[in-house]
Amino acid sequence: MKSKPAHLGKRSILTAKQIAHPRTILDTFLNPRPQRDYEIQLVFPEFTAVCPVTHQPDFATITVTYVPDRLCVEMKSLKLYYFAYRNKGIFYEAAVNTILDDLVAVLKPRRMTVVGEFAVRGGTKGIVTAKCERPNG
Numbered sequence: 001m002k003s004k005p006a007h008l009g010k011r012s013i014l015t016a017k018q019i020a021h022p023r024t025i026l027d028t029f030l031n032p033r034p035q036r037d038y039e040i041q042l043v044f045p046e047f048t049a050v051c052p053v054t055h056q057p058d059f060a061t062i063t064v065t066y067v068p069d070r071l072c073v074e075m076k077s078l079k080l081y082y083f084a085y086r087n088k089g090i091f092y093e094a095a096v097n098t099i100l101d102d103l104v105a106v107l108k109p110r111r112m113t114v115v116g117e118f119a120v121r122g123g124t125k126g127i128v129t130a131k132c133e134r135p136n137g
Contacts, residue, residue: 012080022084023102027077031068037110041065042075047082047116052089059119060092064103066112069134073107092118096128104132 018025047060062082064073081102085095096116104112111133118126 012076014080014084018080019084019088022081023106025077025081025084026102026106027074028071028106029074031070031072034068034070037067039065039067040072042073042078044079044082047085047095049085049095050087050089052091055089056121058092058121060095061117062096062099063115063117064099064112065115066103066107067110069108069110071107071109073103092116092126092128097130100130100132108134110134 014025042064043061044063045061047062049058049060050056051058064078090098096114099116100112100114103109103114109132111131113129113131116126116128118128
């Protein structure tokens with residue numbers, strides 16, 4: 001756990017290492033009500049990645065919904081985390097599952113769902129949902 005958000009209140013430029021390992025960008029803060037189950041929903045309508053086959057940009061709205069345990073994600077670091085995908089060649093399914101894996105690894109939430117709603121491409125809209133629920137959580 002990072003004790004003080006590294007990006008909050010500062011101009012942030014991502015390094016090559018952060019882009020290669022986006023999980024390292026994520027900052028956290030202590031849950032102000034750890035004794036209570038409550039839901040946090042963060043919607044990012046400007047997610048962009050690159051199709052690894054066509055090299056065309058893929059646009060999506062990423063919605064993260066979670067019940068925190070001890071930690072919450074700091075929103076500026078999450079925005080910077082998403083920016084690390086801008087030039088990354090990755091399929092929809094891999095992007096959504098990687099986002100879930102990274103956030104679960106950092107936050108260890110009671111439960112989390114990540115939904116990627118990808119813009120229409122070739123007449124088809126793709127929506128990918130990945131979930132994680134801790135046993136006993």
